[in-house]
Amino acid sequence: MNFKHVSVLLEECIENLNIKGDGIYVDGTLGGGGHSSHIVQQLNDHGLLIGIDQDENAIKAATEKLQGHLHKVKLVRNNFRNLEGVLEELDIKGIDGILLDLGVSSHQLDEAERGFSYMHDAPLDMRMDNRNPLSAKEIVNEYSETELARIIKEYGEEKWAKRIASFIVKHREEEEIETTHQLVEIIKKAIPKAARLEGGHPAKRTFQAIRIEVNQELEIIEETISAAVKYLNPGGRICIITFHSLEDRIVKNAFRRLQNPCVCPKQFPICKCGGVQKLQIITRKPIVSTEEELEVNSRARSAKLRVAEKV
Structure with missing residues (x-):
């Protein structure tokens, strides 16, 4: 099966995940396993990658792509909105990073009979x-x-x-x-x-x-960010790639609220609402594709990567 999907902002994602050899990482949008194949290469035998995708073709393609690393990989056919349930089922108490590459994959667009294009x-x-x-x-x-x-x-x-x-x-x-x-x-x-x-x-x-x-692509973004932050270990990173302004706005606002959850009136000298900071935003402005990447993959033109770290 030819599952063609070019991973967008690949180097930038891997760099910003701050991968530790023995860490536990989630790729919530596995696709053909492009990002995941680079994550597993940085894990030792104590590390674990959990790959989630609702598309059965993606699971099959990723299984092939990750051959040789499957002893440190768990692949789950599910929607990333069910992240909490997936982690509970695998008995995972904390993760060190999560990547979400939102929107439709190149493969789904190119597979004419799926009706995306x-x-x-x-x-x-x-x-x-x-x-x-x-x-x-x-x-x-x-x-x-x-x-x-x-x-x-x-x-x-x-x-x-x-x-x-x-x-x-x-x-x-x-x-x-x-x-x-x-x-x-x-x-x-x-x-x-x-x-x-x-x-x-x-x-x-x-x-x-x-x-x-x-x-239901937009509803699930915010609830997934909340679930991810709940499971992230301190210092763990959340990296999200969006492809249009609606997604990007949801991610940006969710990150801001988790960085500064105080809802007290501005005139209050000290916070009374008890909001606790959960994230530190790493990317003040989103990371976008380089000219070199756009020459190879025009679909990366609208991609934006935002990164935050659990405090």
């Missing part, structure tokens, strides 16, 4: 975990016009959200929308011609919005 005609699916009962087809055909407009506006930051939702609803009254290209054509009709000529593919933002809704 607006460039390939395929059934409307977009599920990162094929056990998920909700797919893009249900959202497009069953959500109300108001719900569709809301998710396209909020998750896609699409200014034509209302028009797109209205065109989708009109079309599905005639026939069910079953494929990615049917949806692309509807979106193109909804967006005025002049607006279609600016800012990339006209379907990009709507597809992003539907994918986020299918996989």
Whole structure:
């Protein structure tokens, strides 16, 4: 099986994880095992890597990629939102670092039949975990016009959200929308011609919005950060790569709240609320890809890495 996924900001992640040979590390978005293969190389036989992914193809690909290191690896097919449950099941009391590479993987985009890409005609699916009962087809055909407009506006930051939702609803009254290209054509009709000529593919933002809704991508970020911080040992690092402004904002704000949890009015001379600092932010500004990386992997253009350390 050819699971092609280029690891983004690889050197920067490995450097910022501050890997100790005998430490316990979690790769919450295993993908093809690119980041993980570099983490395990720095672990001795007392170290452990826990790799989590909800995509069964990713688990298979990572098992192949990590051959020779499997004695210090535990691979779990799950969603990183269930981090606490995964660690409890493995009887892990503390970890020394966690990496999350958010969003859709190159492999999932390139595998046309998964329905993630607006460039390939395929059934409307977009599920990162094929056990998920909700797919893009249900959202497009069953959500109300108001719900569709809301998710396209909020998750896609699409200014034509209302028009797109209205065109989708009109079309599905005639026939069910079953494929990615049917949806692309509807979106193109909804967006005025002049607006279609600016800012990339006209379907990009709507597809992003539907994918986020299918996989509940935004809700799970903050709860996972809280669970990770609970398990991080002092000095342990949390590294998160985001690919769009919504994800980045959630990570930035969560890190800030955990660094400065005080909610007392500014005029209070001392803190009365009892908020305790849990994280120290390491990256004041996010780390972005170098020109060299962008030449090799154009998908890294929007990637941002934020890092914080448990105090």
